Amino acid sequence: MNYEPVIGLEVHAQLLTDSKIFCGCSSKFGAEPNQNTCPVCTGFPGVLPVLNRRVVEFAIRAGLATHCKITRSSILARKNYFYPDLPKGYQISQYELPVCVDGYIDIGVNGAIKRVRLTRIHMEEDAGKNIHELHGDWSLVDLNRAGVPLLEIVSEPELCSAEEAGSYLRTLRAILQYLEICDGNMEEGSFRCDANVSVRPAGSAALGTKIEIKNLNSFKAVEKALDYEIGRQTETLTDGGTLIQETRLWDENREETRAMRSKESAHDYRYFPDPDLLPLVIDEEWIEEIRASLPELPAARKSRFISEHGLPAYDAELLTGRKDIADYFETAVKAHANAKAVANWIAGDLFRVLKERKLDERLTITSWPVRAQQIAELVQLIDGGKISGKIAKAVFDAMLDSERTPKEIVAEKGLEQLSDTGSIEGAVEQIVTAHPKQVADFQAGNEKVFGFLVGQIMKATQGKANPQKVNEILRQKLAKSI
Ligand code: ADP
Numbered sequence: 001m002n003y004e005p006v007i008g009l010e011v012h013a014q015l016l017t018d019s020k021i022f023c024g025c026s027s028k029f030g031a032e033p034n035q036n037t038c039p040v041c042t043g044f045p046g047v048l049p050v051l052n053r054r055v056v057e058f059a060i061r062a063g064l065a066t067h068c069k070i071t072r073s074s075i076l077a078r079k080n081y082f083y084p085d086l087p088k089g090y091q092i093s094q095y096e097l098p099v100c101v102d103g104y105i106d107i108g109v110n111g112a113i114k115r116v117r118l119t120r121i122h123m124e125e126d127a128g129k130n131i132h133e134l135h136g137d138w139s140l141v142d143l144n145r146a147g148v149p150l151l152e153i154v155s156e157p158e159l160c161s162a163e164e165a166g167s168y169l170r171t172l173r174a175i176l177q178y179l180e181i182c183d184g185n186m187e188e189g190s191f192r193c194d195a196n197v198s199v200r201p202a203g204s205a206a207l208g209t210k211i212e213i214k215n216l217n218s219f220k221a222v223e224k225a226l227d228y229e230i231g232r233q234t235e236t237l238t239d240g241g242t243l244i245q246e247t248r249l250w251d252e253n254r255e256e257t258r259a260m261r262s263k264e265s266a267h268d269y270r271y272f273p274d275p276d277l278l279p280l281v282i283d284e285e286w287i288e289e290i291r292a293s294l295p296e297l298p299a300a301r302k303s304r305f306i307s308e309h310g311l312p313a314y315d316a317e318l319l320t321g322r323k324d325i326a327d328y329f330e331t332a333v334k335a336h337a338n339a340k341a342v343a344n345w346i347a348g349d350l351f352r353v354l355k356e357r358k359l360d361e362r363l364t365i366t367s368w369p370v371r372a373q374q375i376a377e378l379v380q381l382i383d384g385g386k387i388s389g390k391i392a393k394a395v396f397d398a399m400l401d402s403e404r405t406p407k408e409i410v411a412e413k414g415l416e417q418l419s420d421t422g423s424i425e426g427a428v429e430q431i432v433t434a435h436p437k438q439v440a441d442f443q444a445g446n447e448k449v450f451g452f453l454v455g456q457i458m459k460a461t462q463g464k465a466n467p468q469k470v471n472e473i474l475r476q477k478l479a480k481s482i
C-alpha cells in the first residue's frame with residue numbers, strides 16, 4: 001500500500017507593535033529580565049486588560065492580505081492552563097469567533113502555483129519565559145514576553161510534502177514582512193511553527209491520525225522533521241502498527257522526533273469568553289481604510305518585475321521572496337536599467353556571498369557586503385565595454401565590504417579593458433609567432449585550436465583585452481597568413 005502525507009501548519013507571528021496587547025508595556029525584545037512588566041501583564045488580581053488597537057489593525061492587515069473574511073464581531077476568550085510563565089493562569093486568545101477566517105495564500109510548488117486555504121487567524125498574548133540553566137536547581141521566570149501580541153495563523157490540512165510546507169512558510173513570512181507587521185525571525189522565535197502531519201492510503205479522502213511536531217526553530221528543521229515523521233508514520237503503518245494522536249518534539253541533534261504527550265494527557269483548556277473584554281466590533285469603514293493602505297505584496301511585485309523589468313518568472317520569484325532584496329534590486333535598476341544583468345549579479349555572486357556569510361536565512365539584511373549602487377555601476381561598466389565579464393568578477397570581489405566604487409577599483413588596479421586595435425594587434429602578433437604549430441593546425445582545419453590561441457592572448461593581456469576584438473583580429477590575422 002502507498003501512503004501519502006497530509007500537513008497542516010500553525011504559525012505564531014510576533015507582531016511589531018511598540019506595546020503589548022493588553023497593557024502599555026514595551027514589547028521590545030532584549031530588555032533586562034522583568035523590566036517590561038506592569039500589574040496587568042504580571043497577572044495581579046483586579047486589573048483590567050485594554051485591547052491594543054494596533055494589534056487589531058495588524059490582524060486585519062494580515063487577514064486582508066491573505067484573502068480572509070474579517071469577522072465584524074469577534075470574541076476574546078480565556079484559554080486556561082497552569083504554567084509558571086503564565087501568571088494569570090490563562091492566556092487571552094480567541095476561540096470560537098476569531099478575527100479572520102476562510103483565507104488562502106498561493107504558493108510556488110515546482111514551478112506551478114498551489115492555493116492553500118487558511119482556516120483562521122486569531123490574536124492572542126504570548127506567555128513569559130522560564131529559564132532553567134542560569135541558577136543551579138532553580139528556575140527563573142522572565143515576564144517581559146508575557147502579553148506580547150501574536151497572530152496565530154492556521155492552515156487547512158492540504159500541504160502534501162515537506163517541500164510544500166517550506167514553500168508555504170516562506171510565502172507567508174514574506175507577506176507578513178511586506179506588511180511590516182512581523183520581522184519573521186525563526187531563530188529568535190518571532191515566527192514560530194507547529195507542524196501537524198498524518199499519512200493516509202494514497203487517494204483516500206479520510207484524514208489519518210494527526211501528529212503535532214513542536215520545537216521547530218528553522219525552515220530546515222520544519223522540513224527535516226516532516227520528512228522524518230512521514231517516514232516514521234509510513235513505516236509504522238506498513239509494518240502493521242497503529243499510530244496514536246500525540247504531540248512530538250523535534251530533536252535537532254539526533255534528527256528525530258520524540259513523543260511528548262498523547263491525546264489522553266492533552267490539555268482541556270476550558271475556553272470561555274473573557275468577561276473583562278467586550279466583543280471586538282470592527283466597522284466596515286476601518287476595514288476599507290486598512291485595505292486601501294495595504295502595500296504591494298510579494299505576488300503583485302513578482303508580476304510587476306516580470307512586466308515592468310522584463311524578468312523571467314524564476315528571477316522575479318527569487319528577488320521578491322524578501323522585501324529587502326526586492327528593494328535592493330529596484331534601487332540598482334533605477335541607477336542602471338539593465339534588469340536582467342542586475343538580477344544575475346544579485347542571484348549569482350551576491351547570493352553566494354550572503355550564503356557564505358550565513359545571511360541568506362535572515363529576514364532583513366542590515367549590512368550588505370555590496371551596495372546596490374555598486375552593482376549598478378559594475379553592470380554599467382560591462383555594458384559600456386569598459387571591462388569584460390571576467391574582470392568584473394574580480395572587481396566584484398574587490399567591492400566586498402569596501403566603499404570604493406567599481407570605477408575607482410578599475411582605475412586603481414588598471415583593469416580597464418583594452419579595446420584599441422593597436423595594442424590588441426601587438427598581443428595577437430606575439431602569440432601567433434610563438435605558436436607556429438597551433439597556427440598550422442588551425443589552418444589545416446582544426447577549429448578547436450582557435451580557442452586555445454584566444455586564451456593565450458587573453459592571458460598575455462591579463463584578461464583585459466576585449467574578447468570580441470581579439471576574436472576578430474585573430475581571425476583576420478590567421479586568414480592573412482595562409
Ligand atoms: P486541534 O483541535 O488539535 O488544534 P485542529 O483541527 O484545530 O486541531 O487543527 C490544527 C492544525 O492541524 C491545522 O493546521 C490543521 O490543518 C491540521 N490538521 C488537522 N487534522 C490533521 C490531520 N489529520 N493531518 C494533518 N494535519 C491536520
Ligand code: ZN
Pocket residue numbers: 020023024025036037038039040041042147
Ligand atoms: Zn504590562
Ligand code: MG
Pocket residue numbers: none
Ligand atoms: Mg485547533
